[in-house]
Each structure stands twice: as structure tokens, then as C-alpha cells.
Amino acid sequence: MLAVENLEVRYGGITALRRVSIEVGKGETVLLVGANGAGKSSLINAVIGLVPAKAGTIRFAGEDIGILSADRRARAGMGYSPEGRRVFPTMSVADNVLTGAHGRGKKAQKEAWDWLSGVFPMLEERAAQPAGQLSGGQQQIVAFARAMSSFPDLLLLDEPFLGLAPVWIARISDAIRQMQARGTTILMTEQMARPALKLATRGYIMRGGEVRRSGTVAEIRDLALAEEYL
Ligand SMILES: Nc1ncnc2c1ncn2[C@@H]1O[C@H](COP(=O)(O)OP(=O)(O)OP(=O)(O)O)[C@@H](O)[C@H]1O
Numbered sequence: 001m002l003a004v005e006n007l008e009v010r011y012g013g014i015t016a017l018r019r020v021s022i023e024v025g026k027g028e029t030v031l032l033v034g035a036n037g038a039g040k041s042s043l044i045n046a047v048i049g050l051v052p053a054k055a056g057t058i059r060f061a062g063e064d065i066g067i068l069s070a071d072r073r074a075r076a077g078m079g080y081s082p083e084g085r086r087v088f089p090t091m092s093v094a095d096n097v098l099t100g101a102h103g104r105g106k107k108a109q110k111e112a113w114d115w116l117s118g119v120f121p122m123l124e125e126r127a128a129q130p131a132g133q134l135s136g137g138q139q140q141i142v143a144f145a146r147a148m149s150s151f152p153d154l155l156l157l158d159e160p161f162l163g164l165a166p167v168w169i170a171r172i173s174d175a176i177r178q179m180q181a182r183g184t185t186i187l188m189t190e191q192m193a194r195p196a197l198k199l200a201t202r203g204y205i206m207r208g209g210e211v212r213r214s215g216t217v218a219e220i221r222d223l224a225l226a227e228e229y230l
């Protein structure tokens, strides 16, 4: 479903990714692990099209998407939840969530809202409230729900558990499992390797902008857990 080959990302003189290659097969949940600055967000952001690739190719569903804008990539079936709970603070919770399903028609939006508010009752309770007034954990849920609201083929999650209490981690894990049951392919980063390893099928260990190891969850578990404490 997703094939990244020899990807390079640079910010001015800083090389954030150096010849990174990863693959995510249809229906897989792949985890990117690595310490601060390893390049996880750069990889996710290059896939969704928020940072340009200096070199390398990104293929999605068999097509080279390197020249498409982030918006076009979203419409082609990618959902993205950014690191650090980014919401539109003055927009209502419901509008924040449904911007993800923008252009999909009223029926699809209603289906998304009904499902998401079933998973996260908080969304229904706070639907009309400006998202900027929510707690950090609640804002994370809003950002996460927005990524799912288009029922994307490929869901990109950048640190979905960051800074969350265990009860929210459990709820987000639950929602991720429901997305998996719908057949959604997922690429996620997470410094909290423990809960993330429970969701993933395979993973890549990144360090210094490179992929150092890859394998099934069983193969990378120990390294991933060690990485958590670096
Ligand atoms: N906008 C930017 N401008 C300059 N350098 C950047 C920018 N974003 C990231 N970097 C640098 O690129 C490298 C990779 O950063 P990146 O955010 O991709 O890592 P990460 O694995 O997501 O880290 P974290 O776990 O802290 O989220 C780091 O050296 C970082 O300082």
C-alpha cells in the first residue's frame, strides 16, 4: 500500500532522513520507533506531503505521489493525525472532526460522526464547544478523530499517545483496533513503545535519520523497549 524508497529530507543544512526505505502492506499496522530527533515525524510528514522530499520515491497504492500536494494525498485516501494535538482552536469540536471528512458528502460525514462519537462520547458532549477550550487529552482525541473521519485507507498517526493518561491511551488503542477491523492500514510513530507494540504487526527502529532495524513486533520488541528509555 505504501512504499518509501531512499527518502531524503533536509531542513536547510540539517539532514533529517538519509536514504530511508520502508514498506507498509495492506492491512498492516507498522510502528516507527526511535528517540527524539530520530526522524519519525519527518518521515510521516514527507508521506502526507507536509515536508518535501529531497530525493527518493513515495508510492501509495502503486502510484508515485511525490508531486501531489498534502490535500491531494488526503483525498487519495490518507488520514493524518499530527504530533502535539493540533486543533483549530476557535472552531467547534464537531467542525474540527469533520474537516477530515471534508468534501465527502453529508451522508459520509454523518456516518463518521456517529461512529466516532460512539467511540468517544466526549465528542458528542462537547460538539459545539470551541476545541481550544478542551484539555490537552481531549484535544488529542479531536485531532485523532479528524484523521479517522474520512475512513482513510492509510492512517498516519504521529505519537497518538503523547502526554495522555492511561485511560485515554486505552480508548485510543480501542479506536485503532476498530480501524484495524475495518481493514485500515496504519503507519504510526510512538515513543511509548509498550502500548504501541500491542497494536502493531511490524516495526522499524530509527536513529539519526536512518532505519537501523526492522522486523515483526516479536523481533524488534526488546530493542523498541530499550529505545523508549534513551
Ligand atoms: N522544521 C525543522 N527545521 C529544522 N530542523 C528540523 C525541523 N523539524 C525537524 N528538524 C530536525 O530534523 C531531525 C528529525 O526530527 P523529527 O522531528 O523528524 O524527529 P522525531 O523522531 O519525530 O523526534 P521526536 O521524537 O522528538 O518527535 C532532528 O534533528 C530535528 O531537529
Ligand SMILES: [Mg+2]
Binding pocket: 040, 041, 042, 083, 158
Ligand atoms: Mg516527532
